[in-house]
Amino acid sequence: MFWKRTVPAIIVAAVGVIMLLSWFIPHAPFGELEIHATQWYDIIASFAMLLGALNLLKLQGTKVVKRQKGWPFSLAAILAFFMTLLFGFMIKGGYYPNLVDLGHNEEAVFVKIAELTDTDGKVTEVDIDEVRILYTSPSAEGEPILLHKAVVSKKAANKVIDELNALGAKVELGELKWGAHVQGNQTYYRWVFYTFFTPLSATMFALLAFFVASASYRAFKIRNAEATVLLVSGILIMLGRVPLGAFLTAWTQDIPWLSWFHLPTIQEWLYQYPNAAGARAIMIGIGLGIVGTSLRVILGIEKSFMGGD
Amino acid sequence: MMLKRTVCLLLLLLGTISFAYADLEIHAEAKAKEPDGSIVNITITPIKGASKYKVEKSIAEGEWLTVLTTSGLSLDTNIGNDVQTRFRVQALDENDLVIAEAFSESIQTEAMWFNTRRLNRFIALMLISGVILYYISRARKNKKIYLRPVAGLQAFEEAVGRATEMGRSVLFVPGIMDLDQVETISGLIILGHVAKMTARYEADLNVPVSRSLVMESGRETVQASYISEGRPDLYSSDMVNYYTDDQFAFSAAVDGIMLREKPAAVFLQGKFYAESLIMAETGNSIGAIQIAGTGSPSQIPFFVTACDYTLIGEEFFAASAYLGDDPKLLGSIKGQDIAKALLMLLLVFGLITETIHTGIYNSDGFFLNLKSSGNDPSAVYEIISEASDKNINDVVAEYSNLGKEGKAVYIAKNKVTKGNALKILKKLEKEGAEVVLDENLDLKIKKNKWNLYKNLFAGS
Numbered sequence: 001m002f003w004k005r006t007v008p009a010i011i012v013a014a015v016g017v018i019m020l021l022s023w024f025i026p027h028a029p030f031g032e033l034e035i036h037a038t039q040w041y042d043i044i045a046s047f048a049m050l051l052g053a054l055n056l057l058k059l060q061g062t063k064v065v066k067r068q069k070g071w072p073f074s075l076a077a078i079l080a081f082f083m084t085l086l087f088g089f090m091i092k093g094g095y096y097p098n099l100v101d102l103g104h105n106e107e108a109v110f111v112k113i114a115e116l117t118d119t120d121g122k123v124t125e126v127d128i129d130e131v132r133i134l135y136t137s138p139s140a141e142g143e144p145i146l147l148h149k150a151v152v153s154k155k156a157a158n159k160v161i162d163e164l165n166a167l168g169a170k171v172e173l174g175e176l177k178w179g180a181h182v183q184g185n186q187t188y189y190r191w192v193f194y195t196f197f198t199p200l201s202a203t204m205f206a207l208l209a210f211f212v213a214s215a216s217y218r219a220f221k222i223r224n225a226e227a228t229v230l231l232v233s234g235i236l237i238m239l240g241r242v243p244l245g246a247f248l249t250a251w252t253q254d255i256p257w258l259s260w261f262h263l264p265t266i267q268e269w270l271y272q273y274p275n276a277a278g279a280r281a282i283m284i285g286i287g288l289g290i291v292g293t294s295l296r297v298i299l300g301i302e303k304s305f306m307g308g309d
Numbered sequence: 310m311m312l313k314r315t316v317c318l319l320l321l322l323l324g325t326i327s328f329a330y331a332d333l334e335i336h337a338e339a340k341a342k343e344p345d346g347s348i349v350n351i352t353i354t355p356i357k358g359a360s361k362y363k364v365e366k367s368i369a370e371g372e373w374l375t376v377l378t379t380s381g382l383s384l385d386t387n388i389g390n391d392v393q394t395r396f397r398v399q400a401l402d403e404n405d406l407v408i409a410e411a412f413s414e415s416i417q418t419e420a421m422w423f424n425t426r427r428l429n430r431f432i433a434l435m436l437i438s439g440v441i442l443y444y445i446s447r448a449r450k451n452k453k454i455y456l457r458p459v460a461g462l463q464a465f466e467e468a469v470g471r472a473t474e475m476g477r478s479v480l481f482v483p484g485i486m487d488l489d490q491v492e493t494i495s496g497l498i499i500l501g502h503v504a505k506m507t508a509r510y511e512a513d514l515n516v517p518v519s520r521s522l523v524m525e526s527g528r529e530t531v532q533a534s535y536i537s538e539g540r541p542d543l544y545s546s547d548m549v550n551y552y553t554d555d556q557f558a559f560s561a562a563v564d565g566i567m568l569r570e571k572p573a574a575v576f577l578q579g580k581f582y583a584e585s586l587i588m589a590e591t592g593n594s595i596g597a598i599q600i601a602g603t604g605s606p607s608q609i610p611f612f613v614t615a616c617d618y619t620l621i622g623e624e625f626f627a628a629s630a631y632l633g634d635d636p637k638l639l640g641s642i643k644g645q646d647i648a649k650a651l652l653m654l655l656l657v658f659g660l661i662t663e664t665i666h667t668g669i670y671n672s673d674g675f676f677l678n679l680k681s682s683g684n685d686p687s688a689v690y691e692i693i694s695e696a697s698d699k700n701i702n703d704v705v706a707e708y709s710n711l712g713k714e715g716k717a718v719y720i721a722k723n724k725v726t727k728g729n730a731l732k733i734l735k736k737l738e739k740e741g742a743e744v745v746l747d748e749n750l751d752l753k754i755k756k757n758k759w760n761l762y763k764n765l766f767a768g769s
Contacts, residue, residue, distance in 0.1 A: 028391070069569055
């Protein structure tokens with residue numbers, strides 16, 4: 001109990017007080033404590049990631065083995081996990097032909113490079129001119145040729161190198177270093193990220209638009225006085241924010257005592273005053289709640305998040 | 310004869326060089342009241358023939374690092390605290406040739422031992438903490454403390470009971486952030502209480518998390534709750550599972566659980582962002598009783614719309630005290646409420662004084678318009694430098710050419726009353742300057758609100 005409850009409570013209290021003080025003491029060593037603490041946290045969290053990964057595999061693996069409801073999704077999750085791991089640590093791609101010398105048959109080399117790097121399937125004179133500008137005088141380290149492929153393997157790069165060398169150019173094999181491949185072009189990791197992960201994430205995010213519509217429909221249904229106020233305010237804000245609102249109430253600007261009823265003015269007022277007042281009241285409550293919770297944690301009154309009572 | 314001429318020429322040349330070098334000076338001074346120290350203000354005394362100045366700082370014996378090449382005569386730069394640093398300035402002519410060089414004295418900066426700029430926040434923190442601690446100590450002495458009932462918190466037991474009756478599980482999501490967020494800690498604290506209820510009612514509990522550390526902490530919390538309720542046999546580490554760190558992948562996982570398992574009660578308690586509505590609407594679609602709580606103000610409206618109960622703001626942080634029976638926790642909530650009441654009084658006081666200050670007397674937002682600097686501009690520049698908290702060289706550069714309209718002198722104060730603007734005006738007039746008192750645009754807007762709106766909409 002001492003090691004599992006008391007020691008962590010003492011560490012939490014000590015670190016809490018020191019971090020609090022460091023916010024008011026910019027002098028060394030307190031001033032830099034926040035940076036150090038963040039780094040320590042990142043290191044600990046990195047180790048914990050391993051636990052998370054193992055748990056994920058156990059959870060999804062059990063579903064597949066026991067053929068539980070929706071097990072094919074779990075299988076997809078496991079395969080995606082290992083595929084990303086493989087592309088992150090073992091197979092990187094990211095090879096490229098590196099043009100060192102154009103040789104004696106420059107024009108043929110330019111046309112070939114234009115064909116290899118073309119993105120629209122039709123090589124024009126303009127494309128060849130662009131290639132000519134880029135590759136006329138390769139630097140001492142060579143000029144990388146970015147092939148029009150999502151991923152460039154060693155085999156694919158070597159094939160292109162052979163083709164270009166056959167035309168008299170001097171082309172060598174270049175490759176992205178390990179680590180750089182995570183963000184570099186034409187690697188397997190990047191391919192996985194941008195072909196699968198990004199569209200799937202965007203799809204989930206896009207669902208939000210439909211959920212907002214269904215939630216708004218429910219919220220704006222007139223049930224009581226509060227809901228009616230919400231409905232009216234919502235309509236005024238929505239109309240006031242679009243040109244139609246300004247257009248519909250433009251006539252009020254010709255009558256001085258009615259000028260305030262211009263919809264953009266009303267929506268601005270609603271937004272700046274009643275809305276801001278409510279939001280700030282909640283913010284003050286949240287701020288006080290954070291202070292209270294932090295104090296309870298630092299003083300050891302609240303220990304349930306560490307498994308205490 | 311020839312020798313004499315040569316000597317004279319040499320002397321003349323040396324004299325010219327020494328004259329040119331003698332004038333160039335660099336002065337470095339640690340900027341006052343800088344909490345983090347390290348900021349140095351550099352002023353250069355200009356010389357004739359120089360088009361720009363290259364400023365360098367010493368980084369080791371005989372090694373210099375270029376700070377800036379500038380035509381200005383004043384600049385702020387950073388140096389390492391507690392390190393003796395010198396500055397070197399080289400005057401460059403139009404062809405970038407060095408025509409003069411000067412060194413500053415050694416300078417050392419130091420960070421403050423107390424950040425005076427945060428004094429007000431320190432006092433506020435001490436006051437609020439003091440009030441909370443006082444009520445905790447009162448609670449320890451068994452003084453009875455009443456807290457108003459919160460509908461959302463009273464519904465916790467009802468939600469778990471409903472899940473038990475229906476034979477379905479309870480889903481608890483402690484947000485999507487890590488343990489470095491106080492909302493996540495608050496979510497885990499609430500998880501402890503919900504786990505006690507599920508242990509009592511023998512209901513299934515499912516806690517998907519998006520951070521590995523939260524998973525470990527969540528398991529500890531749930532296990533302790535099951536043990537404290539005398540049902541360690543019902544606890545399984547599979548109750549708390551990690552899915553993914555990614556925001557939308559996690560919301561997809563939670564939505565999947567909701568649609569497959571159809572939990573009867575859903576608790577969304579922690580830090581949420583855009584995924585809040587995705588989860589809450591899915592929970593709503595399966596007919597689960599939903600209780601949300603978050604410290605993210607922008608997500609509260611989504612939860613209010615889609616959930617049956619929402620713990621708003623401080624209610625979320627107070628949940629632990631309400632759900633538990635520890636008088637110390639209740640005391641801290643009472644302390645928070647008293648601190649809130651004090652803040653409300655302060656707000657009313659601020660509202661009244663601000664209304665009197667700006668609304669009735671229109672006493673904020675004045676500035677001076679300098680039309681002419683008079684016969685002795687240097688004294689005028691010094692007054693402006695002091696009033697506007699600007700470097701004297703910058704003031705000279707800014708106000709040496711006033712033009713027909715004159716130039717505004719902005720007084721460096723949060724509130725510029727007519728009284729203190731007039732004081733500075735008198736000082737400037739005493740030195741022979743021609744100055745006019747004017748009002749800034751904000752104040753004009755306040756005064757001519759109706760006319761201004763009219764003009765704006767009329768397109769003028």
